[in-house]
Amino acid sequence: MDNPQKVDFVAFRKGRHDQGLEEIIELCRTQKVPYKSVSAKDLDYMYKGNHQGIAARCAALEYTPLETLLEQATDAPLPLIVALDQVQDTGNVGVLARTVYALGGAGLIVCQHHGAYLGAGAVRSSAGALNKLPVAKVGNLANAMKDAVNYDFTLYAARVTSDSRDVYTAEFQTPAVLILGNEEKGIRPGVAKFSHHSLHIPFTREFDSLNVAQAGAIIVSEFARRLR
Numbered sequence: 001m002d003n004p005q006k007v008d009f010v011a012f013r014k015g016r017h018d019q020g021l022e023e024i025i026e027l028c029r030t031q032k033v034p035y036k037s038v039s040a041k042d043l044d045y046m047y048k049g050n051h052q053g054i055a056a057r058c059a060a061l062e063y064t065p066l067e068t069l070l071e072q073a074t075d076a077p078l079p080l081i082v083a084l085d086q087v088q089d090t091g092n093v094g095v096l097a098r099t100v101y102a103l104g105g106a107g108l109i110v111c112q113h114h115g116a117y118l119g120a121g122a123v124r125s126s127a128g129a130l131n132k133l134p135v136a137k138v139g140n141l142a143n144a145m146k147d148a149v150n151y152d153f154t155l156y157a158a159r160v161t162s163d164s165r166d167v168y169t170a171e172f173q174t175p176a177v178l179i180l181g182n183e184e185k186g187i188r189p190g191v192a193k194f195s196h197h198s199l200h201i202p203f204t205r206e207f208d209s210l211n212v213a214q215a216g217a218i219i220v221s222e223f224a225r226r227l228r
């Protein structure tokens with residue numbers, strides 16, 4: 001594999017057993033690329049052509065190593081990284097990337113497992129921003145947040161808690177990481193525990209919640225406004 005980071009996962013047809021497949025699985029293990037067996041129908045849906053019982057789903061962008069992103073974040077016009085905890089909607093990731101890039105943000109951190117597929121559709125929804133913005137893909141987001149703390153980032157979790165701060169009156173410090181949670185489950189406790197502060201968007205009308213891309217755009221724009 002020339003660039004295993006671009007491979008989201010490798011799928012092979014259930015029941016296939018041969019030396020070629022064993023070599024591919026061993027390569028996946030070595031390069032830490034997820035793999036799974038799927039039905040013939042699912043494999044046909046995944047790739048319409050002649051897949052010969054195996055196919056890989058690859059991202060439409062080049063990922064940036066986490067360490068590089070953390071080291072270079074302070075050089076961005078807005079030294080803010082947005083970390084997405086298992087955000088799975090491709091459109092949400094694309095819109096967030098568009099906002100972060102336009103406002104000068106440093107980049108994104110996405111999950112290798114249970115994250116959105118950053119293929120051509122995500123790049124289109126980002127208006128090409130995903131090809132310009134540094135994006136790091138990590139296998140363990142909690143460990144990535146621990147690394148960010150070690151690099152002296154202040155971590156903010158977008159969630160409502162008993163001590164969460166109003167995003168319009170809270171004090172911000174940079175370099176920072178803004179953690180946004182899954183569309184339904186929010187931020188996992190194991191990830192949130194590394195945050196220094198929690199932020200919420202105050203509503204003036206009774207309403208359930210905002211879309212993660214909308215909430216992220218509001219908070220990122222508030223960071224940008226304060227910095228200027």
